[in-house]
Amino acid sequence: MQPKIATLASTETSLIITSSGLSISTLIALDDPSFTATDSAGKKLCTGSRDNFVHLWDVETGDCIKQSGKTRNLVTHICWAHGxxxxxxxxxxxxxxxxxxxxxQESIVFPKKQYIQSHCDVSEDGNYILSSSNGFNGQGCEVTLWDMRTTKLVNEYWGHEETVSACYFLPWKESVELIATSSMDGTVKVWEQSTCKCLLSFRFPGSGPLTSIAPYPDGSLVISSSETGNHIMKLNKLTDGSIVRQTVGSY
Structure with a gap:
């Protein structure tokens, strides 16, 4: 199966699935679509928006399979649990x-946080979920680790000064589990998952707020900024266990 890419149209009324640059499905009648996530097989796609609804789509036919609404559920991010x-x-x-x-239908609703939740990610084994908080001047701005099996809060990661725009479990395989976060305070941070220790914090000069991260298995991160475009950073682990960064480039 060829890889597929989901894109949201600027018209706020359609969503295009493309394969090798060709449009194969158009999903119509979305009201202000915000975020998408596909299953591991690439056969189904879930979208969420500020209209309080989530929709499930058949990728090949473009048909809406199911939809579900929840009062005041203004969607900020969606992530499909692996497998x-x-x-x-x-x-x-x-x-x-x-x-x-x-x-x-809802299967789990975790206890509400104090601030808007801006982003989420699910661990590769499907046991944990990360969520990040809105905030300002160090109030809120935390990342939370939840246990999907017990529905309990496991850890919180504090250190950002403004809204945390993205949080991810790193697929880079090391002796310890790592997570990465980006923030509107202009910093990207790497944390040890179990201890909440911040192993790396870096600010790209003149970048302004950081809006997203894309992690890769080789330890690379693509970080998007509001002022200076996208930056590529490579993580390396030293013999003493510390994490260092190498800025590869930007575009």
């Missing part, structure tokens, strides 16, 4: 939800 019929979703109502994609 599972489950989608994680953050919301402006300060909640983190898990949707069962077989029924598109």
């Amino acid at each position: 599972q019929p489950a989608v994680a979703q953050t919301s402006e109502d300060k909640s983190v939800r898990i949707w069962d994609t077989r029924t598109l």
